[in-house]
Each structure stands twice: as C-alpha cells, then as structure tokens.
Amino acid sequence: MNKVERRYVDFFEEHLEEISDKWVGRLHNLVSEHEATDTAVINDSQLKTEIEAFCSDFVRQMIFLESNHRDVMQWASRIVEIFEHHTFSLQQSVASLTYLRQILWDIMVDFSREKNENIEAAQLAEWGSYMNRSFDLLLHKVTVYTNQLNEEKMKAQETRISELSVPIIPLSKNVGVLPLIGTIDTYRASLIQRRGVEKSAELKLSHLVVDLSGVPIMDTMVANEIFQLMKILELSGIETVVTGIRPEIAQTTVNLGIDFENVKTFAHLHQAIHEIL
Numbered sequence: 471m472n473k474v475e476r477r478y479v480d481f482f483e484e485h486l487e488e489i490s491d492k493w494v495g496r497l498h499n500l501v502s503e504h505e506a507t508d509t510a511v512i513n514d515s516q517l518k519t520e521i522e523a524f525c526s527d528f529v530r531q532m533i534f535l536e537s538n539h540r541d542v543m544q545w546a547s548r549i550v551e552i553f554e555h556h557t558f559s560l561q562q563s564v565a566s567l568t569y570l571r572q573i574l575w576d577i578m579v580d581f582s583r584e585k586n587e588n589i590e591a592a593q594l595a596e597w598g599s600y601m602n603r604s605f606d607l608l609l610h611k612v613t614v615y616t617n618q619l620n621e622e623k624m625k626a627q628e629t630r631i632s633e634l635s636v637p638i639i640p641l642s643k644n645v646g647v648l649p650l651i652g653t654i655d656t657y658r659a660s661l662i663q664r665r666g667v668e669k670s671a672e673l674k675l676s677h678l679v680v681d682l683s684g685v686p687i688m689d690t691m692v693a694n695e696i697f698q699l700m701k702i703l704e705l706s707g708i709e710t711v712v713t714g715i716r717p718e719i720a721q722t723t724v725n726l727g728i729d730f731e732n733v734k735t736f737a738h739l740h741q742a743i744h745e746i747l
Contacts, residue, residue, distance in 0.1 A: 474589060474593070475533045477581075478529075478533070478578075478581050479529060479530065479533060481577075481581045481584075482525075482526075482529045482577060482581070483526065485577055485580075486522045486525060486526060487518075487522070489521070489522070489525055489573055489574070489577065490517075490518035490521050490522050490525075491518070492573050493517075493521050493566065493569065493570055493573060494512070494514050494517050494518055494521070496566060496569045497512055497517065497558075497562075497566055498512060500562045500565055500566060501562070512556060513556065517552070517556065520552050521570070524545060524548070524549070525570075525574065527541075527545075528545070528574070528604070529574075531604075532597055532600045532601060532604070541604075542604050542607045542608050542611060543611060545608060546607075546608055546611030546612045546615055547611075547615060549563070549567070549608070549612055550563075550612055550615040550616055550619065553566075553612075553616075554616075554619060560612075560613060560616045560617070560620075563612055563616060564609055564612070564613065567605065567608060567609055567612065568605075568609070570605075571601065571602075571605045574601060575598070575601065578594070578597060578598070578601075582594065636648070636658075636661055636662050636665035636666060636669070637649065638665075638666065638669040638670065638673065638675075638678070640673055640675075641679075641743060641747070642747060644674065644675055644676040644677060645675065645676070645677045645678075645679070645743070645746055645747065646669075646670065646673055646675045646677070646678050646679070647678075647679045647681060647739065647743075648662075648666060648678060648679065648680045648681065649681045649683075649684060649739075650662065650680065650681065650682055650684060650685050651684030651685070652684065652685070652686075653685075653686065653687060654685060654687075654692045654695075656691060659691055659692050659695035660695065662695060662696070662699065663695050663698055663699045663702070666678070666680075666699045666703070667699065667702050667703065667706070670703055670706070670708055671706065675708055676707070676708060676709065677708065677709050677710070677711070677746050678703060678708055678709075678710045678711075679710075679711055679712075679713055679739065679742045679743065679746070680696060680699070680700075680710060680711070680712050680713070681712075681713045681714045681739050682712060682713065682714045682715050682716075682719070683713065683714025683716065683738075683739065684714070685714075685719065686719075687719070687722075688715070688719040688722055688723055689722075690727075693723060696712070697733075700712075700733070709734075710734075711733075711734040711735065711736060711742050711746075712733055712734070712735045712736075713735065713736045713737070713738060713739045713741070713742045714737075714738065714739060715735060715737075
C-alpha cells in the first residue's frame with residue numbers, strides 16, 4: 471500500500487459514520503416512498519454498524535485488489551441476511567445498494583479534491599473499475615440469493631398448507647377424524663391419500679372417520695382417491711368409515727355410477743363416533 475492509498479483508507483475510515491448516516495437515511499426514504507411494496511423494520515444502530523463494517527472491508531479489498539469475486543459472494547450472503555432480518559424487499563435491497571455505490575464514489579471524489587492529492591487518472595479509474603465490477607456482481611448475487619430464499623419460504627409455506635389441507639384430528643388413542651372441506655382437485659386428492667396413510671400410521675389409529683360434509687362436489691376422481699385410501703388403510707389394519715355425504719352429492723355419485731355399496735357410511739359424524747367409541 472503506497473502513501474496515497476494509505477491516506478485514502480484513513481480518509482474513508484474518517485467518513486464511515488457519514489456514509490452510514492446517509493445510507494440509513496436513504497433506507498427510511500425507501501420505506502416511506504412508493505418505491506417498494508413491503509414495509510421494512512429499520513434498526514438504525516444495527517444497520518449503521520453493519521454497513522460501516524461492510525464499507526471498511528470493501529475499501530480495503532479495493533486497495534489491496536484481492537479476489538473480489540470470492541469476497542462479493544460472502545458480502546452478498548451477509549447483506550441478504552441483514553435485509554431479510556429487517557424485512558426488506560428485493561426492490562428495496564437493490565435500490566439501497568445502488569445508492570451505496572454512489573455514496574462510495576462520492577467519497578472517492580471528495581478525497582481527490584479535499585486533500586489535493588496527486589492521484590493519477592489511472593489510479594482513480596482502477597478504483598472505479600473495481601467498485602463497479604464488485605457492485606455489479608454484488609447486486610446480481612443479492613438478487614439470486616434473495617430469490618432462492620423466497621423460493622425456500624414458498625416451499626415451506628406450501629408444505630404447511632398441504633399439511634393443514636389434510637388434517638387428521640385424534641378423538642381418542644386409536645380413533646381419528648379426517649374432515650375434508652372445500653373443493654378437491656387432482657393434486658389435493660392425491661395428497662389426501664398420501665397424507666391420510668402417513669398420518670394414520672403415525673398416530674397408530676385403528677379407526678379413521680372420513681367426513682365429507684364440507685365437500686360441495688364429489689366426482690369419480692375424488693371418490694376413487696377415497697376408495698384407494700380406504701383400501702390401503704384396510705390392508706394396514708385400520709378400519710375406515712365415511713360420513714356426511716350430502717343428498718346432492720349422493721345423487722351425483724349415483725348418476726356417475728360410483729358404488730358405495732361396500733363402504734360403511736353414516737349420515738353424521740357424531741353417529742360414526744358414537745358407534746366406534
């Protein structure tokens with residue numbers, strides 16, 4: 471590190487608080503303006519500490535010109551964690567990092583002016599080139615990491631929703647109820663079969679009551695999945711009964727040729743529970 475570089479690092483360190491104040495101020499503007507749809511939770515002191523550490527590290531890497539690709543990967547991962555903790559949207563994250571690049575460039579220009587340093591154009595160009603390459607890569611990685619994080623969240627939510635859409639409620643040590651509500655499509659019908667078998671085995675049930683009182687439409691696909699569920703449970707030693715088949719659904723199933731002759735049914739859930747218990 472030559473004398474000019476050393477003085478620039480010192481100059482930059484002296485302005486870290488100013489940088490963090492400007493950046494956090496911009497974050498507040500992003501939240502109050504219509505530049506993003508999400509509402510972030512801004513912790514000023516924590517964000518200032520994080521960004522000062524990031525900027526100090528960034529400038530030292532810029533002066534030493536070490537492997538910025540590896541470092542940017544690490545910075546991007548950490549920044550995504552910071553923004554995620556403060557519930558920033560991707561749009562807010564990108565806007566704030568773009569503004570940070572401008573702040574750092576302004577500090578570099580101020581140094582060349584205020585200190586009257588004899589900085590060659592090639593030196594400024596080298597620093598500027600490093601900064602632009604790093605921030606371009608940083609913005610790309612932040613976008614990629616944020617999207618990956620959002621996909622993971624969506625998958626977790628889908629899993630949770632799937633579990634809630636096939637709820638087996640234990641009534642006693644060996645008896646459970648599977649209340650089905652709403653329209654059942656192909657995906658959910660398959661899910662009912664799979665989750666019904668898994669949960670019944672997990673709860674060690676001897677009887678499972680499938681309540682259809684909340685199902686508005688019954689077609690051959692839904693009926694077939696329920697029949698398959700009952701057959702699989704029967705082979706596993708679990709007796710299954712069906713309750714709550716509404717008159718309009720019963721009429722539809724007859725018209726469709728769906729045979730409930732060998733299926734044990736009850737008009738109401740409490741009737742089935744009373745007999746089983």
